[in-house]
Amino acid sequence: MGLGPRLDLRQTQSLVMTPQLQQAIKLLALSNLEIEAFVAEELEKNPLIEAGGEDGAAEIAETIEPVADPLPDSLAGGGEQALDIDPGEERFQDSAADAMAGMAATAGGSGEDAPDLDQFAAALPTLAEHLDQQIGTLCSGEDLAIARHLIACLDEAGYVAVPLDEVAARLGQPLARVERALAAVQSLDPTGVGARDLAECLALQAREADRYDPAMATLIGHLDLLARGQIAALRRLCGVDEEDFADMVRELRAYDPKPGARFAAAEASPVVPDIFVTATTAGGWSVELNAATLPRLIVNRRYQAELGHAARDPASKAWLAECATSANWLIKALDQRARTIVRVATEIVRLQDGFFRHGVEQLRPLTLRTVAEAIGMHESTVSRVTSNKYLACGRGLFELKYFFTSAIQAADGGQAASAAAVKNHIARLIAEEPADAVLSDDALVDLLRARGFDIARRTVAKYREALGLGSSVQRRRQRRIAG
Missing domain, CATH: 1.10.10.60 (Homeodomain-like)
Structure with missing residues (x-):
C-alpha cells in the first residue's frame, strides 16, 4: 500500500455550542428574579422586544396535569420541547453571553402608613463598612488591598472564613505579607475580629485587656476541656488555685465570641418562589411557575417593518436582522426554560408525594439521576434547573435542592x-x-x-x-x- 497525501470526505454529527445555545442553557440556572433582571437589560438593548403582559408563564402552567397522572403529550413527546443538553457533546465557543449571569434582586415595598424597615437597617453600618473606615489609616498600597480582601472574607461573626495560604495563592502574594495584613485587621475595632477560630478570637480580647498571661493562654488553648467540664484537670494545667481559676473563667465568659455579630448584616436578597405547588380537587398536585416574575415578551413586528423601510445601508439592515434574530431566540429560550422547569418540578413533586402530603418524615431519598432518567433528560440539565430555584407549597418555601x-x-x-x-x-x-x-x-x-x-x-x-x-x-x- 503506497504512502502519500489524500483527501477523504467524512460526515459526522456534533453539537456546537453557539452563543445563543449557551445563553439558553445559562437561562436554566437563573432564578426568576435573575431572569427578570436579564429581561430588563434585553428590553433596553433590543428595540424590537416589548413586554406584552404577565400571563406567559400561566399559559404553560395550565397544561400541567396533576402529578398522579401521566405527563401531557406537549411535555412528554411532540410539540414544544424542553431544553436538554448532554455535556459530553458540548463544545463551547467564546462569547460575551457570560455577562448575562449577573445577580440581581428586587425588594418589596410596604404600605404607605407602614414604617420602612429597610431604612432602619441601612442606618447601621455593616461589619465590612466599619472595618474599611479604619483600615485606611493603618495600611496603604498592596497591603491595603490585601487587608480589604481579608475583610471581604470575614463571615457574619467576624472570623476569617478562608485559609490564609489560599488567600495568598489567590492574590499572588507571599504568605508572610498576608499574615501581616491579617495582623492589621485584627488590630481594628471590635477586638477579636479577623480571628481564624474561637481560641484566637478570645486571645485577641485577652491581650487587649492585658490579661493574656501564661495561665490565661493555657486556659484558652484548652477550651475543649472547659466545654467537657474537666475543671480540675484544666486548673492543674493552668497552675492556679480555685479562686484565680474562677476569676479567669469569669473574665473569659465576658469576652465576645462573635465580635462581628453586633453589626448590621449585608442586605440579603429576598427569596421569591419560582414554582407554586397546590393541591387539586382531584387529589393530585398542580405545578406552575410564578408568573409575577416572568413578564411575557413579544416582538414588535410593526416597529420592525418601520425600521426595515428606513434602513438604507447594509450596516443598518444587518443590525436590524441581528435584533430580530436575538429577539426571536430569546422568546423561544424563555419558553423552553419554562417548560423544562415545570417538567422537572412536576417529576420531583410526583416522586416526593409523601412529603407534600405528610411532611418531612415521608421525604424519600432522591438523586438527580433518578429524576433525569424518569423524564428522559440529562443529569446536568436537571442540575441546572434545580440551582437557585425555590418551590412554595402548603408546607412552606423550599429550595429544589432540598428534595435531593x-x-x-x-x-x-x-x-x-x-x-x-x-x-x-x-x-x-x-x-x-x-x-x-x-x-x-x-x-x-x-x-x-x-x-x-x-x-x-x-x-x-x-x-x-x-x-x-x-x-x-x-x-x-x-x-x-x-x-
Missing part, C-alpha cells in the same frame, strides 16, 4: 429513608427526651433502629451536630444551669 437527599438503609431491609427524614426523627427524639433522662448517641441509635433506621453512631453524631444540638453531656449541663 442521601439514603439511609432501613433496618428491616425495606425502603430506604432520606437523611432529612432521619434528622427530623433525631430532632424530635431530643426535643421529647425527659429532663432527667438525656439520650446519649447510643440510645438514639437504638431508638432509631426501633423505628426502622439502620444507622451508625457516628452518623447520628454527625446529624445531631448538623442540627446544632449538643451532646448528651452538654445538654444535661445546659438543663442543670437552666434549672
